[in-house]
Amino acid sequence: xxxxxxxxxxxxxxxxxxxxxxxxxxxxxxxxxxxxxxxxxxxxxxxxxxxxxxxxxxxxxxxxxxxxxxxxxxxxxxxxxxxxxxxxxxxxxxxxxxxxxxxxxxxxxxxxxxxxx
Numbered sequence: 766x767x768x769x770x771x772x773x774x775x776x777x778x779x780x781x782x783x784x785x786x787x788x789x790x791x792x793x794x795x796x797x798x799x800x801x802x803x804x805x806x807x808x809x810x811x812x813x814x815x816x817x818x819x820x821x822x823x824x825x826x827x828x829x830x831x832x833x834x835x836x837x838x839x840x841x842x843x844x845x846x847x848x849x850x851x852x853x854x855x856x857x858x859x860x861x862x863x864x865x866x867x868x869x870x871x872x873x874x875x876x877x878x879x880x881x882x
Contacts, residue, residue: 822850830857831866 817823830850833841843861847854 819851820853822852826850827860827864828866831861831864834861835866 815823817826830841830846834843834846843857844854846852847857850857
């Protein structure tokens with residue numbers, strides 16, 4: 766162990782001759798072979814053809830019949846909705862019972878501040 770603590774002049778001389786040169790690699794930019802789309806706007810969901818099968822409904826339909834039921838629960842009862850959308854009455858009752866549509870309630874001043882930004 767004592768050998769490690771002594772200064773070695775030969776090793777010192779060798780280390781003085783060692784130089785490290787570092788260079789960053791140059792960025793190689795590949796030319797894109799495919800052209801990027803120029804139209805970056807998003808397509809609306811109406812552009813896609815979604816087929817809803819019997820006994821199923823999509824989220825737009827659920828929101829629609831929930832809104833209609835909230836506005837007029839007598840005319841748009843669970844039974845009438847189940848007949849219209851061809852769904853099980855119990856499923857419609859569960860949806861109307863356990864799911865609610867959130868409504869945003871905000872102060873008029875706060876809305877004006879958000880519009881300015």
